[in-house]
Amino acid sequence: MIEDITAIAAWAGLALFVGGAIWDLIAAIGMNRLPDFLSRLHAATIGVIGGAFYPLIGISLILLGTDIMGEYRYIAAGSAALTAFLILLLAPAGSHALARAARRRGLYRKDILVTDQQERGETE
Amino acid sequence: MSGVRKVASAVALLAIVAALSLGAAAGGMGPFFDGIRSLGAFYLSTAPPQIAELVLGPSYRGLSSYSPEVVTSIVWDYRGLDTYFETAVFFLAIIGAVAIYRGIEEPVLRRPASGLSPIVRAVTKFLIPINIAVAASIALHGHLTPGGGFQAGAALAVAPIIVIVVFSRRYLLERGVTKLKALFFRSAGLIGIALVVLIPVIWSVISGEWAWVMQNQWKPGAEAFSYPAYLGGALISGSIWFLNLFEFLAVSFGFTILFLLISIDEDTVRSCMIRGGEECDRY
Numbered sequence: 001m002i003e004d005i006t007a008i009a010a011w012a013g014l015a016l017f018v019g020g021a022i023w024d025l026i027a028a029i030g031m032n033r034l035p036d037f038l039s040r041l042h043a044a045t046i047g048v049i050g051g052a053f054y055p056l057i058g059i060s061l062i063l064l065g066t067d068i069m070g071e072y073r074y075i076a077a078g079s080a081a082l083t084a085f086l087i088l089l090l091a092p093a094g095s096h097a098l099a100r101a102a103r104r105r106g107l108y109r110k111d112i113l114v115t116d117q118q119e120r121g122e123t124e
Numbered sequence: 125m126s127g128v129r130k131v132a133s134a135v136a137l138l139a140i141v142a143a144l145s146l147g148a149a150a151g152g153m154g155p156f157f158d159g160i161r162s163l164g165a166f167y168l169s170t171a172p173p174q175i176a177e178l179v180l181g182p183s184y185r186g187l188s189s190y191s192p193e194v195v196t197s198i199v200w201d202y203r204g205l206d207t208y209f210e211t212a213v214f215f216l217a218i219i220g221a222v223a224i225y226r227g228i229e230e231p232v233l234r235r236p237a238s239g240l241s242p243i244v245r246a247v248t249k250f251l252i253p254i255n256i257a258v259a260a261s262i263a264l265h266g267h268l269t270p271g272g273g274f275q276a277g278a279a280l281a282v283a284p285i286i287v288i289v290v291f292s293r294r295y296l297l298e299r300g301v302t303k304l305k306a307l308f309f310r311s312a313g314l315i316g317i318a319l320v321v322l323i324p325v326i327w328s329v330i331s332g333e334w335a336w337v338m339q340n341q342w343k344p345g346a347e348a349f350s351y352p353a354y355l356g357g358a359l360i361s362g363s364i365w366f367l368n369l370f371e372f373l374a375v376s377f378g379f380t381i382l383f384l385l386i387s388i389d390e391d392t393v394r395s396c397m398i399r400g401g402e403e404c405d406r407y
Contacts, residue, residue, distance in 0.1 A: 086251075093247035097240055097290075 010065025016058030023050025036109040037102045041095055048091040056084035171197040173353065186344050190353040191267040191361035199272060200364045204338045208321060211371060215314055218378045222307070225385045228396040239291040248290045255283045263372035267361040273368040277375025284380045293387045303384050306377040313373030320366045324349050340364065 023046060030043025063069065063077040102108055103118065147153075160168065170176045176188035189197035199207050239245055262269075263276030287296050321338045324346075328335035333348035340362040342350040351362030360366075 086254075089247055089250065093244045097244045100241055 006065040008065070009061045013058040013061030013063075013065060016054045017062065020051050020055030020058065023047065023054065027051055035112060038099060038108045038113075041099055041102075045091060045095045048087060048095075053084050053087050053091070056080045056087070060084070167194050167198060167202065173359075186342050186347070189340055189361060189364065190359065191364050192359075193267055193269060195270065196266050196272045196364060196368070197361070200367045201340045204321075204340075204367075208317070208338065211314070211317060211374065214375065214378060218310065218381055221382055221385055222303075225388070225393070228388065228393055239295065240289075244290050248286055252283050252287065255286075256280060259283075259372070259376070263368050264365070266368035267364045268359070273371025274375050276368070276372045277379065280372070280376035281379030281383070285383045288383055288387045293384065296384070301380065301384075303381055306380045306384065310374050310377035310381065313370040313375075313377065316370030317367060317374065320363050320370065338363075 027043050027047030027050065030046065031040055034040045034043055057080070060077040060080040063073040063080070067073070069076060103116075168175075169180060170187045171189050171194040172192040173185070173188050173190040174192075177185050189201035191197035191201070259276045259280035262271035262279055263273055266272035266276065284296060284301060324335035324339040325337055327333075327349055331348070334346045335349035336343060336346050339346060339349055340351055341353065342348070351366075353359065353362050355365075
């Protein structure tokens with residue numbers, strides 16, 4: 001029973017890890033191909049959340065699901081999970097600040113803008 | 125740049141990279157050494173106290189710095205004077221910045237700055253305590269784990285620059301982080317370092333026994349003086365813990381001074397520097 005759970009955790013972690021590489025590739029293509037700052041920022045955040053947050057969770061799961069590294073795997077798994085949590089907090093805040101600054105200075109293409117939620121109420 | 129030139133420069137770059145890697149692989153950076161060199165083996169076997177005493181024998185205790193973290197013991201014990209003068213260089217850099225900005229500190233802001241949006245501010249408020257805790261642990265565990273005073277100071281200095289960017293300079297000043305206080309704590313750190321370095325000499329003058337500048341544990345030829353390796357049962361590695369703590373103070377507040385100074389409005393600084401006199405006396 002417990003072996004099944006650890007094996008599932010390890011395989012899920014591996015899937016997240018491989019998925020992270022695919023997200024990173026998509027983000028890199030988006031950074032190159034997308035037309036303006038805001039859409040490129042979208043690609044960048046895909047790279048951060050998909051290419052850094054998920055792989056770190058994956059590393060944590062792999063370490064918990066296998067017995068590589070012996071006792072140290074708990075420390076490494078905890079560090080990876082904590083780093084993932086911090087990235088989850090920091091990346092949206094940073095991209096939000098960038099997007100806000102870009103919108104204030106008009107550094108985006110208005111002709112391809114779909115919607116502007118801040119247009120109605122100019123509060124924050 | 126034309127196509128031919130682009131291709132030519134790319135080929136040249138690739139050729140340089142290939143030549144360098146080939147040279148390195150063929151042993152151009154010195155012969156490859158499989159294993160630990162004798163100097164490294166000496167550091168590794170003498171820095172941790174248990175190994176020095178158990179493996180090499182009690183007579184090697186005098187060569188140990190009583191720090192299991194070999195890098196920190198090299199930085200603050202084996203080549204301690206080098207680090208001492210590195211700190212002096214950093215001290216001079218800060219003094220230079222303070223001298224350039226003399227007379228234009230603490231300008232009165234006309235209106236309170238609101239800072240970035242509530243989302244960024246909330247995340248920052250959550251992260252600043254984490255930052256301070258991590259920096260303190262890097263400094264106070266510097267003799268046990270990788271890190272040390274300078275790294276911890278640089279880590280803590282992230283806090284003021286983030287607060288300046290996300291909130292405002294005024295936010296920091298209103299919470300008591302002023303240039304004068306930062307200068308005080310930085311000077312306290314530097315005086316602490318100088319004291320830790322010179323205490324063996326002062327002790328030597330008083331007691332008449334032999335002791336070296338910046339001595340940590342007793343050394344062959346200067347057996348009488350030794351900083352305590354343990355304090356209340358906890359390993360503090362003699363002077364290394366104190367040096368890390370004071371370097372942490374000096375570096376973090378040194379960076380804080382720099383960030384406070386470079387966040388002053390550029391026009392204010394320029395008009396002060398060019399015109400001087402009454403323009404700057406206001407501040």
